[in-house]
Amino acid sequence: MKRFLSVLVLLALALAQEVTLLTHESFSLDKALIAQFERQTGLKLRVLKAGDAGEVLNRAILTKSAPIADVLYGLDNTFLSRALEADILLPYRSPEIKNLKATLLLDPTFRALPVDYGWVSLNYHKAYFQDRPLPKTPSDLTRPEYARLLVVQNPATSSPGLAFLMATVGRFGEDGYLDFWAALRDGGVRVAKGWSEAYYTHFSLYKGDRPLVVSYTTSPAAEVYYSEGRYREPPTGNLFPELAFFQVEFAGILKGTKNLEGARKLIDWLLSRPVQENLPTEMWMYPARRDARLPEVFRFAPEPLGSVRLDPGRMAEGRERWIEEWTKVVLQGQSPEAVRRARR
Numbered sequence: 001m002k003r004f005l006s007v008l009v010l011l012a013l014a015l016a017q018e019v020t021l022l023t024h025e026s027f028s029l030d031k032a033l034i035a036q037f038e039r040q041t042g043l044k045l046r047v048l049k050a051g052d053a054g055e056v057l058n059r060a061i062l063t064k065s066a067p068i069a070d071v072l073y074g075l076d077n078t079f080l081s082r083a084l085e086a087d088i089l090l091p092y093r094s095p096e097i098k099n100l101k102a103t104l105l106l107d108p109t110f111r112a113l114p115v116d117y118g119w120v121s122l123n124y125h126k127a128y129f130q131d132r133p134l135p136k137t138p139s140d141l142t143r144p145e146y147a148r149l150l151v152v153q154n155p156a157t158s159s160p161g162l163a164f165l166m167a168t169v170g171r172f173g174e175d176g177y178l179d180f181w182a183a184l185r186d187g188g189v190r191v192a193k194g195w196s197e198a199y200y201t202h203f204s205l206y207k208g209d210r211p212l213v214v215s216y217t218t219s220p221a222a223e224v225y226y227s228e229g230r231y232r233e234p235p236t237g238n239l240f241p242e243l244a245f246f247q248v249e250f251a252g253i254l255k256g257t258k259n260l261e262g263a264r265k266l267i268d269w270l271l272s273r274p275v276q277e278n279l280p281t282e283m284w285m286y287p288a289r290r291d292a293r294l295p296e297v298f299r300f301a302p303e304p305l306g307s308v309r310l311d312p313g314r315m316a317e318g319r320e321r322w323i324e325e326w327t328k329v330v331l332q333g334q335s336p337e338a339v340r341r342a343r344r
Contacts (some may be wrong), residue, residue, distance in 0.1 A: 011077065012192070014343045017042060017043055017044055017262075017323060018043065018044045018045075018046055018259070018262075019043045019044070019045060019046070019070050019071070019259050019262035019263060019265070019266050020045050020046040020047075020048055020068070020069040020070050020071070021045065021048065021069060021070070021071050021072075021073055021266060022050060022056060022059070022060060022068065022069035022071070022072050022254070023047060023048070023049055023050075023072070023073045024049065024050070024051065024052055024053045024054060024055075024056050024072070024074040024159070025049050025051060025052065025194070025196060026074075026195070026196075027047060027049060027073065027074065027283065028283055029275060029278055029279075029282050029283075030278050030282065032313055033274055033275060033278055036274075037266075037269050039301055041262070041265050041269075043259075043262050043265065043266075043318055045168050045266070046104070048068065048069050050161055051157070051194065052081065052153075052157055052158045052193070052195065053074045053076055053079065053158070053159030053160075053249075054155075054156065054157050054159055054161075054162065054196035055077065055157055055194075056072070056074055057072075057075055057079050057082065057083055059166065060072050060086075060088050060254060061081070061082075061083075061086045061088060062321045063321060064086065064087075064088045064254075064256070065256075066256070067088075067254045067255065067256040067257060068232055069254055069257075070253065070257040070258070070259050070260075070262060070263040070266065071251060071252070071253055071254065071257075071263050071266045071267060072088070072089065072251065072252050072253075072254055073115065073249070073250075073251040073270065074159075074249055074251075074278055075112060075250045075251075075252065076159050076163070076247050076249050076250070077106060077246075077247060077248045077250075077312065077315070078159065078162045078163055078166060078247070078315060078319065079159065079162070079229075079319075080106060080107065080112055080250065080312065080315075080316075081224070081312060081315065081316030081319070082316075082319070083111075083112065083252070084107065084109070084112065085316075087255070088252075088254060088255055089112060089252035089253060089254065089255060090111065090252070090253040090254070090255050090257070090260075091109055091110045091111050092110060092111075092113070092155035092252070092253050092263075092264060092267060093110050093111060093268050094216070094264070094268050095268065096268055096272065096289075097113065097271075098108070099271070099273075099289050099290060099291060100114060100271065100288045100289060100290070101114075101288055101289075101290055102115075104117055104248050104288050106248060106250075106312055107169060107250070110253070110311070111252050111253075112250035112252045113251055113252065113267060113271065114248050114249070114250055114281070114288040115248060115249050115250060115251050115270050115271065115276075115288055116248075116249050116276075116279050116283065116285035116286060116287055116288055117215055117247060117248045117249065117285060117286050117288060118217065118218055118247055118285040118286055119216065119217040119244040119245060119246055119247065119303070119304055119307055120160045120163035120164055120167065120214065120215070120216060120221075120244065120245045121213060121214075121215065121216060121217045121238050121239070121240075121241075121243070121244040121245075121304065122150075122164075122212060122213070122215075122238065122239040122240055122243060122244075123203075123212070123213050123214075123215040123216075123219050123220065123236045123237065123238060123239070123241055124211060124212050124236060124237055124238075125203065125204045125211040125212075125235070125236055126234075126236060126237055127204075127235065128211035128336035129211065133179075134239065135239065137172045137240070138168075138171060138172075138180075138203060138240050138242070138243045138263055139180070141184060141187075141212070142180065142183035142184060142187060144187070146187065146212070146247060147187035147188050148187065148188035148189075148190075148209075148210075149211055149212045150184065150187075150189050150190070150210060150212040150213070150214075151159075151189070151190040151191075151192055151194070151198045151202040151203065151208070151210040151212070151213050151214070152164060152184075152189060152190070152191055152192070152198065152213075152214045153191070153192050153193070153194055153195055153197075153198050153214055154191050154192070154193055154194075155322070155326055156169075156324050156327065157193055158192075158193065158196060159195075159247070160195050160214055160216070160247075161194075161195075161214065162214065162242075162319070162323070163245040163247050164214045164245060165177075165322055165323070165326055166245055166308070166310055166315060166319075166322070167243050167244065167245035167308045168180055168181065168243070169310070169318065169322055170245075170308035170309075170310050171242060171243055171308060177322075178325060178326075178329050178336035178339055178340065179336050180339060181329050181336075182329050182330075182335065182336050183332050184330070185329065185330050185333070189330070190210060191330065191331070195214075195215065198213055198214065198215075199213055199215055199219075203215075204333040205223075210241070212239075215285060215314055216285075217238050217244060217301055217302075217303070217304055218280075218284040218286075218298070218301040219236060219284065219298075219300060220234030220235075220236045220237055220238065220269045220300050220301065221234065221297045221298055221300035221301040222284045223235055223236055224297055224300055225281060225295075225297045231299075234300050238304070241304035241305055241306050241307055242306050242307070243308065244307040244308065245303040245307065245309075246307050246308065246309045248282060249285060251267055251270050253267065267273070271288070271289065273289060273291060273292055276288065276289040276292040277292045277293055279292075280294055280295050280298060281295050281297070284301075286303075303320045321343075325339050
């Protein structure tokens, strides 16, 4: 019995030295940085990936009574209010907050701290459009010559998919966005579950049959970076800055964490300058710190002018209805007018 108890004590100590990060499938940081974090803190970092950002948040909410991680990372501004309403995060005033861009501090309760930001945007495959005209306006996407060229993500399960849906609400308004989506549906728009499926399965750059994809304004720069010299210019480009959606990603400590001190260290580390300067070429987002330097390849990722920025309150109020209405029109084939009548 004494030996058994000793084993349990050793096991408990081992578990106490681990800190778990629940995040999306796109999470990536330099292994040397992670090793440095583990050496400096004595903590073992376990990364638990759980699908796209929407799926990650759903999992965090469903397991709130018995959290499966200590820190959540990847929650974005489209889902921020849902996370705060679900009350799954603890407030934490990290000492690194003073180094962050003030415009990104969207949660005054400091439960969700900004880690990075960027823009969800339409990308096009340059080779496909080499001898064909590009659409000039977002409305051109509904014309017959652009039918069956676009792949988007389901906004119910995908953070960029939801961001693009919100961009269409911001661009076409409450009375017009469903008409735009109905026209895309009639034109054969393809809906993928998440970003990876849309980009790496259906986008024509990766042997799919769709030369238009919802991705990020930094995706062209990423193509150059990963090509190892094959590309001197991006093989893809961004379309319509007026349909790009401003996105902020947050991290927060999950309520019920069994390692609160480790969770705080993990948050501080995510906001530290070395990690922030690693983010652009690992997750292709802009760092939240004011003093973080951008890599040279980001010259291919200019910030879009005139992008869509929705008020957090409006997103909180409209998010679930917009997803429901989008599902009725795009996936279930209902008419926009019927869906609008059902609001009254």
